[in-house]
Amino acid sequence: MSKKLETAHAGTLESSDAFVRVIPINEKGIVIELESSVEEIYGDAIRALILESANAMKVDGVKLIVQDKGALDYVIKARVQTAILRATGESEPDWSMLS
């Protein structure tokens, strides 16, 4: 079940952080665009983390543009999920899905 989404963003471009943009698209699935200084080594793991974080928010038909500035895994998770929450316009996620 997919939620109606608007364009939204979260995070910063500061070191140890990530900046995430959410753009609704007219097709099914989650498209990830990643830019990271550690892409060569951790790119696949970061993409998997982004996908898992987005799936927990139960969204579909969305493009996630992530600029990673050397963020820890939970920072990326938090930024992706905040951006998606903002895109849904809801005030609170289903916390039980995010633990």
Next chain:
Amino acid sequence: MKQKLRRSMLFVPGSNTGMVCNAFIYKPDTVMFDLEDSVALSEKDSARMMVFHALQHFTYKDIETAVRVNPLDTPFGLLDLEAVIRAGVDIVRLPKTDTVEDVLAMEREIERIEINIGTTKKTMLLAAIESALGVVNAVDIARSSKRMMGIALGAEDFVRDLHTQRTKEGHELMAARNQILLAARAAKIGAFDSIFSDVKDKEGFMHEVDLIKGLGFDGKSLINPNQIPWLHNAFAPSQKNINWAIEVLEAAKDAKERGLGVISLDGKMVDAPVILRAEWIMDLARASGVLGEEQ
């Protein structure tokens, strides 16, 4: 019951990613993530989400965590609680606690959330007293909940409420500090002093630490990690106190082994409060790095 050391409670703005990620490195006794005054209205949601995930990260598994949530009469308070209780925070810091009802309202919500998620963990409460009304009600606030582990002075808002300002001497806070300390001790809970905001003024900070330590406070809120070693050093017991504590504990151990009910040391009776005091000094000495773990 063994008391946990809480000399240093380091405030970490939930919206400051760098500090959220690194605060544990500085080894404060308690990390206190903030979702209230240090977080802009537009970032309340992102700070909440960041703290929710940080609390569950392995870097915060071996350190006590607290979160200062927004008051329940704002649109953010309940959302904060839902997130941090689910994430397993140890302590919820109530901001601007004026009355017992403020505590009970928070306690009701925490209990409801704990039941909903089926946890057996009992989240503790730390009430921040930041107004004249709160200071007047401190005794009742300290005794209002079994979850209450301590009360803390929030001096910045308090001096505004008093129509004055903070000074290095701290006369304007004397009545509040005494009242908060007495209320905490009467309720057998912790007493914590306010932040010292001029992070470059080590002399002023040490003066304030000497003052609050002498009054009997357990510790202090901090806003800068640089203040942690200063504070911990000030709380480290003297060699004379350590020697005394070692003698007391050896005498107690000896009496126990010989089945003696009454312990005496240098002709003075050693009873349970004296032993607890000696254990407390040894805990402080170990935590301050004055002793090895095995001593």
